[in-house]
Each structure stands twice: as C-alpha cells, then as structure tokens.
Amino acid sequence: MDSLAWLEQTDLSTWLRESDWGFPIMLCFHAVGMGLVVGISLMFSARVLGYAKAFPLSAFDRLFTIAWVGFAINAISGTLLFIGEPRRLIQTPAFLIKLALIVCAGFSLWFLMGTLYGMENPADGAPRPPHEPVVSPRAKIAAIIPIVFWVGAIVTGRLIGYTIAPPPE
Numbered sequence: 678m679d680s681l682a683w684l685e686q687t688d689l690s691t692w693l694r695e696s697d698w699g700f701p702i703m704l705c706f707h708a709v710g711m712g713l714v715v716g717i718s719l720m721f722s723a724r725v726l727g728y729a730k731a732f733p734l735s736a737f738d739r740l741f742t743i744a745w746v747g748f749a750i751n752a753i754s755g756t757l758l759f760i761g762e763p764r765r766l767i768q769t770p771a772f773l774i775k776l777a778l779i780v781c782a783g784f785s786l787w788f789l790m791g792t793l794y795g796m797e798n799p800a801d802g803a804p805r806p807p808h809e810p811v812v813s814p815r816a817k818i819a820a821i822i823p824i825v826f827w828v829g830a831i832v833t834g835r836l837i838g839y840t841i842a843p844p845p846e
Contacts, residue, residue, distance in 0.1 A: 681763040682845075693761030700761060706754040713747025715827045718786060725789065725812055725820035733809055734793065768842035775833040782826035789819040 684690055693699040717740050724732060759766055766772045793810040810816075 678764065681767060684760060684763050687760070689757075690760050690763070693757060700758070703754045703757045703761075706750055707758060710747045710750030710752075710754060711831070714744045714751060715747075715831065717741065717744040717747070718782070718823055718827060721786075722789070722820040722824050725793065725816055727812075727817075734812075735809055762841070764845045765842045766837070769837055769840055771833045771836040771840045775830050775837065778826050778830035778833060782823050782830060785819070785822040785826055789816065789823060792816045792819045 693703065717737070720740070721734075721737050723729070724734060724737070793812070793816050795810075
C-alpha cells in the first residue's frame with residue numbers, strides 16, 4: 678500500500694483527481710476505446726451466432742486491428758484513471774471484478790478463434806486457413822461467452838462509480 682500512497686501523491690495523480698479536465702478527458706478516451714474493442718468483439722460474436730451472414734468472418738481480421746487500437750487506448754486511459762485513485766480502487770470489489778472479467782473476455786475470444794479455425798493454440802502466430810471457417814454449434818456456444826464477459830465488465834465498470842471505497846485517511 679505504500680507504493681500506492683506514493684503514487685497517489687504524484688503530480689499526475691493529483692491533477693487527474695483534482696483538475697476539472699483530467700478525469701473527464703481520461704473517461705472519454707476510455708469510453709472510445711471500449712466502444713472500439715467491445716463493439717468489434719460483440720459484432721464478431723454476433724456474426725458467429727448467425728447475424729449478417731453475408732459479411733465474411735475473414736473480414737474481421739482487419740477490424741481486429743482497430744479493436745487492438747481500442748484496447749491500447751483503454752489500457753492507457755484505464756491506467757491513468759487508476760493512477761488518480763489507486764488506494765480507493767484497489768479496495769473496490771467492482772474494480773477487481775471488472776479486471777477479472779476483462780481477462781476472461783480476452784481468453785474467451787482466443788478460445789472462440791481456436792474453435793472457429795480448429796487450432797490447438799490460436800495465439801501461436803500460425804497463419805489461419807485461407808477459407809472461411811464453418812461455424813459449428815460449439816463455436817456458437819463459444820461466441821456467447823465473450824458477450825457475457827464484456828457485458829459483465831461494462832456493468833461492473835459502471836458500478837465502480839457507485840461503490841468506490843471512501844478516500845483513505
């Protein structure tokens with residue numbers, strides 16, 4: 678906790694916490710990043726579930742580049758939001774649950790890709806087959822899981838504002 682107390686005393690943390698612009702600007706960036714990463718992930722899951730069948734799954738390869746940009750925006754803005762209130766956030770269950778759900782959402786997308794493309798390890802960098810994957814019933818079940826995790830992360834993220842621990846003394 679000493680390192681979090683030190684972090685909270687930095688000029689950056691004070692600015693984020695006390696300025697009229699620091700927190701709102703970071704929150705706006707966080708919302709934009711979330712829109713990109715979660716939006717594309719949910720579109721992908723919806724496509725696997727059967728929506729917009731005319732849109733090929735292989736077209737998501739290019740969209741996932743944008744999702745990674747959104748993830749980077751969220752990682753940076755989320756870290757800065759954390760720097761503003763580190764001791765309060767680390768004591769807020771909704772914050773910890775949100776982080777766990779984000780990790781689970783990432784792994785569930787990885788699992789979905791492996792299910793679709795039949796890879797043992799979809800993160801090994803091996804090129805995907807050039808054909809459009811066949812969406813199996815197992816893939817459809819796997820497509821529901823990231824939706825649940827992303828919705829859970831969004832809800833718990835929103836709950837942080839209502840359940841955040843009181844300021845430390």
